[in-house]
Amino acid sequence: xxxxxxSPIVDTATDVVLSVRDLQVSARSEQGLVPLVEGLxxxxxxxETLAIAGESGSGKSITSLACxxxxxxxxxxxxxxxxxxxxxxxxSLPEKKMQEMRGARIAMIFQEPMTALNPVMSIGRQxxxxxxxxxxxxxxxxxxxxxxxxxxxxxxxPEKRLEQYPHELSGGMRQRVMIAMAIxxxxxxxxxxxxTTALDVTVQREVLDLLRDLQRDLGTAVILITHDMGVxxxxxxxxxxxxxxxxxxxxxxxxxxxxxxxxxxRDLLAAVPRIGTGASRPDLAKREVLVxxxxxxxxxxxxxxxxxxxxxxxxxxxxxxxxxxRGETLSLxxxxxxxxxxxxxALVGLVPHTxxxxxxxxxxxxxxxxGRKAIRRDLQIVFQDPMAALDARMTVGELIREPLxxxxxxxxxxQKARVRELLERVELSPxxxxxxxxQFSGGQRQRICIxxxxxxxxxxxxxxxxxxxxxxxxxxxVLDLLRDLQKESGVTYLFISHxxxxxxxxxxxxxxxxxxxxxxxxxxxxLFENPQHPYTKRLLEAVxxxxxxxxxxxxxxxxxxxxxxxxxxxEEPQRVELVDIGGGHLVGR
Amino acid sequence: MAAYIVRRLxxxxxxxxxxxxxxxxxxxVLPADPVRQIAGRSATAATVExxxxxxxxxxxxxxxxxxxxxxxxxxDFGRSYLQKTEVAQLIVSRLPATLLLxxxxxxxxxxIGLPLGIVAALNRGKMxxxxxxxTSFLTVSAPQFVVALLLLFxxxxxxxxxxxxxxxxxxxxxxPAVTLGILGSGWYSRIxxxxxxxxxxxxxxxxxxAKGLGRSKVILGHALPNAxxxxxxMIGIDIGLFMSGxxxxxxxxxxxxxxxxxxxxxxxxxxxxxxxVTLVSACGIVLGNLIADLISPLIDxxxxxx
Numbered sequence: 001x002x003x004x005x006x007s008p009i010v011d012t013a014t015d016v017v018l019s020v021r022d023l024q025v026s027a028r029s030e031q032g033l034v035p036l037v038e039g040l041x042x043x044x045x046x047x048e049t050l051a052i053a054g055e056s057g058s059g060k061s062i063t064s065l066a067c068x069x070x071x072x073x074x075x076x077x078x079x080x081x082x083x084x085x086x087x088x089x090x091x092s093l094p095e096k097k098m099q100e101m102r103g104a105r106i107a108m109i110f111q112e113p114m115t116a117l118n119p120v121m122s123i124g125r126q127x128x129x130x131x132x133x134x135x136x137x138x139x140x141x142x143x144x145x146x147x148x149x150x151x152x153x154x155x156x157x158p159e160k161r162l163e164q165y166p167h168e169l170s171g172g173m174r175q176r177v178m179i180a181m182a183i184x185x186x187x188x189x190x191x192x193x194x195x196t197t198a199l200d201v202t203v204q205r206e207v208l209d210l211l212r213d214l215q216r217d218l219g220t221a222v223i224l225i226t227h228d229m230g231v232x233x234x235x236x237x238x239x240x241x242x243x244x245x246x247x248x249x250x251x252x253x254x255x256x257x258x259x260x261x262x263x264x265x266r267d268l269l270a271a272v273p274r275i276g277t278g279a280s281r282p283d284l285a286k287r288e289v290l291v292x293x294x295x296x297x298x299x300x301x302x303x304x305x306x307x308x309x310x311x312x313x314x315x316x317x318x319x320x321x322x323x324x325x326r327g328e329t330l331s332l333x334x335x336x337x338x339x340x341x342x343x344x345x346a347l348v349g350l351v352p353h354t355x356x357x358x359x360x361x362x363x364x365x366x367x368x369x370x371g372r373k374a375i376r377r378d379l380q381i382v383f384q385d386p387m388a389a390l391d392a393r394m395t396v397g398e399l400i401r402e403p404l405x406x407x408x409x410x411x412x413x414x415q416k417a418r419v420r421e422l423l424e425r426v427e428l429s430p431x432x433x434x435x436x437x438x439q440f441s442g443g444q445r446q447r448i449c450i451x452x453x454x455x456x457x458x459x460x461x462x463x464x465x466x467x468x469x470x471x472x473x474x475x476x477x478v479l480d481l482l483r484d485l486q487k488e489s490g491v492t493y494l495f496i497s498h499x500x501x502x503x504x505x506x507x508x509x510x511x512x513x514x515x516x517x518x519x520x521x522x523x524x525x526x527l528f529e530n531p532q533h534p535y536t537k538r539l540l541e542a543v544x545x546x547x548x549x550x551x552x553x554x555x556x557x558x559x560x561x562x563x564x565x566x567x568x569x570x571e572e573p574q575r576v577e578l579v580d581i582g583g584g585h586l587v588g589r
Numbered sequence: 590m591a592a593y594i595v596r597r598l599x600x601x602x603x604x605x606x607x608x609x610x611x612x613x614x615x616x617x618v619l620p621a622d623p624v625r626q627i628a629g630r631s632a633t634a635a636t637v638e639x640x641x642x643x644x645x646x647x648x649x650x651x652x653x654x655x656x657x658x659x660x661x662x663x664x665d666f667g668r669s670y671l672q673k674t675e676v677a678q679l680i681v682s683r684l685p686a687t688l689l690l691x692x693x694x695x696x697x698x699x700x701i702g703l704p705l706g707i708v709a710a711l712n713r714g715k716m717x718x719x720x721x722x723x724t725s726f727l728t729v730s731a732p733q734f735v736v737a738l739l740l741l742f743x744x745x746x747x748x749x750x751x752x753x754x755x756x757x758x759x760x761x762x763x764x765p766a767v768t769l770g771i772l773g774s775g776w777y778s779r780i781x782x783x784x785x786x787x788x789x790x791x792x793x794x795x796x797x798x799a800k801g802l803g804r805s806k807v808i809l810g811h812a813l814p815n816a817x818x819x820x821x822x823m824i825g826i827d828i829g830l831f832m833s834g835x836x837x838x839x840x841x842x843x844x845x846x847x848x849x850x851x852x853x854x855x856x857x858x859x860x861x862x863x864x865x866v867t868l869v870s871a872c873g874i875v876l877g878n879l880i881a882d883l884i885s886p887l888i889d890x891x892x893x894x895x
Contacts, residue, residue, distance in 0.1 A: 068799055070798055095804075096803075099803055101801070102799055102801035103802075104801055107799070110796065110799075115791060115793060116793055116795075117796065118815070119793070119889065120814045120815055120888060120891075121811070121814075129802070129806075129810070130802075133800055133801050133803075133806075167890070167891045178796070181796075181800065
């Protein structure tokens with residue numbers, strides 16, 4: 001790599017790489033032009049990280065797409081202002097010239113690593129293609145450069161990765177490939193749009209560390225688009241807070257966190273869930289068991305060969321024993337594939353299990369069809385994506401009423417009255433009865449899902465990542481609602497989440513799952529104040545903390561992935577033995 | 590892979606067994622009497638009975654079917670009642686013409702259908718898209734004998750560009766292949782359009798653009814290989830549609846393939862030929878699907894044959 005290639009073409013006098021002035025982006029709609037971004041101005045300096053933070057609909061992603069010239073034309077386009085890259089005005093640049101910019105001078109990485117790579121092209125071909133689009137190199141030379149980039153992003157076995165296809169890599173590895181592709185041509189500006197949002201927290205930690213190291217080595221200016229104030233605190237030199245297409249506040253990161261000037265920024269920061277703010281409730285007086293898992297396992301066979309013999313098994317849940325007490329909130333935490341959702345599915349009978357699951361003292365396996373239907377009244381689920389969980393062709397009222405109809409509770413008039421009552425309870429107006437799900441915002445839709453779960457007055461509600469898809473301010477309100485409902489009705493929550501801060505805020509007890517087994521379990525205080533198992537510690541250390549002054553201890557850089565829960569027939573995963581270290585704090589040995 | 594093919598071939602044999610049984614039942618319950626066809630209207634009852642005995646048609650249904658299967662396993666499709674020739678021989682002599690037509694028609698479908706689908710997808714919602722989709726609707730709904738006669742009238746009779754019928758030169762194949770292809774091209778353009786529209790929305794297309802690739806590279810290099818997958822599965826299924834189309838088209842154009850053979854046999858209730866052609870067609874459909882399924886993983890590495 002020559003020195004000339006390392007130094008981006010910039011206005012060296014001011015060190016400004018990218019300059020946005022009074023940017024206006026609008027969408028064409030039936031009501032005419034609707035502004036998506038209005039009057040946005042900022043300068044990006046060489047080597048700095050500028051975070052653009054905001055909730056959904058704030059226009060942060062649209063801004064980044066505008067800089068890339070990738071707005072979904074013709075519906076959305078730049079309607080005013082300027083974006084200058086060095087001496088080049090990008091808003092009026094012809095497409096051919098813009099292509100030369102993209103990838104070479106301004107590169108971008110996206111939120112969803114699972115879908116951002118072409119599934120039918122090998123990693124090597126995709127990298128080589130990106131390099132050869134801008135530099136006249138032979139395939140062999142470009143391949144060498146691709147390999148170098150893969151090594152730079154600390155991907156294990158880089159030679160092998162070149163031959164592999166995206167589906168053979170994990171999410172974290174794919175995001176590394178995306179980063180490799182973006183930095184291969186040493187762009188002056190790297191736009192990272194929610195680069196770690198779809199990743200597990202320990203993987204997020206690795207990717208954030210990687211981005212920081214690369215930026216230091218290459219001197220790239222980074223625009224970091226994120227909704228996560230923890231990520232902002234750790235990564236950014238300066239922050240722009242956006243709301244509804246407008247800049248609310250721009251400040252150096254430390255100043256913004258220390259003394260936010262605008263009310264919106266203050267609200268946003270206040271809504272961010274932080275570890276250490278959860279309060280322990282007085283120990284529940286009578287600890288009555290509502291749900292008991294006894295040596296429960298769930299595995300899925302992998303079939304191969306002429307006769308479809310079972311060659312291996314995915315050990316999704318492995319000999320788990322666990323009690324859920326009436327009226328408490330028990331959280332299951334862990335990373336993707338650890339078996340936390342499978343635990344819930346086994347409980348409601350969506351996947352077959354071995355071992356014994358008791359609800360109210362009745363074992364699921366002993367029940368006939370009628371008994372199972374009756375017991376389902378007591379168990380309800382609130383899912384992660386409320387839009388997907390609500391039938392788009394049913395009205396909100398009918399959606400909430402449906403469980404009452406299925407279980408034949410009350411006359412139609414009584415059912416409708418109950419629906420109105422439930423709507424009020426989740427702080428929606430009863431007048432929305434005849435509206436459809438698409439007419440609501442994400443947070444309101446999740447309230448509808450909660451109202452539906454409440455319809456049957458269940459004893460247990462399973463919240464499977466129920467607040468993960470919501471903006472922080474909305475998330476905080478939904479968590480408050482869940483807490484209030486529990487106080488009123490004494491409902492029990494099985495709360496499944498990957499977000500340690502949310503878990504710390506809502507839980508009474510927490511169980512940490514890893515590869516299908518519980519590795520540590522205890523009260524909220526035991527687990528967060530005195531984590532014992534190395535995996536629990538790693539999870540907690542990985543959480544980005546919304547405090548820019550905090551010095552992060554150097555953690556071991558890991559480039560590997562979580563091992564697979566797949567075992568060949570005959571082999572068994574190693575069992576984790578839980579030992580009580582005092583006060584019911586169980587730790588895996 | 591080998592295990593997969595073996596399992597699929599076993600499944601295929603079972604499908605063919607099912608097809609043979611159903612066809613045999615249908616021919617058995619048919620009110621038309623093949624013996625009458627052979628003997629002619631003036632034959633006496635005694636002659637008719639002796640022919641019936643000779644052909645084994647006086648036997649109970651299961652015995653007839655069992656005998657047919659036994660012979661079939663040994664590669665014997667039986668003898669044509671009227672042409673007095675081995676059915677296998679008849680089919681073998683006519684199969685090349687049909688296969689040639691099949692390849693030409695599929696090429697025609699793809700060459701017309703795919704580009705139109707891509708153009709429509711790239712111009713979604715515009716006039717050109719609406720126009721193309723309306724056209725595809727017309728081609729899908731037009732009956733084949735009408736298309737055949739129309740093409741014959743215009744290009745053979747009026748313009749004289751192509752021969753009216755027959756077999757032998759490249760010019761002979763154009764009109765039958767286009768007749769068959771037009772119907773399929775409508776289907777393919779519609780499927781290609783919707784597949785392409787979906788793929789163009791995918792995140793990796795945005796990634797490809799973010800790399801700085803030009804429009805043609807994004808469309809041909811990234812979108813097309815992903816969008817083509819449903820088409821491959823469709824070609825396998827399409828052979829079935831094609832087989833029903835050739836009966837009409839081969840007859841109209843005098844194309845000496847198995848479709849024409851089947852048409853003549855149906856008119857004369859020549860059961861061994863009908864059985865033979867049906868089984869060979871079913872065989873083609875089953876193999877076509879198998880081949881399509883074997884090709885898919887070559888394009889999409891995510892597809893694993895198990």
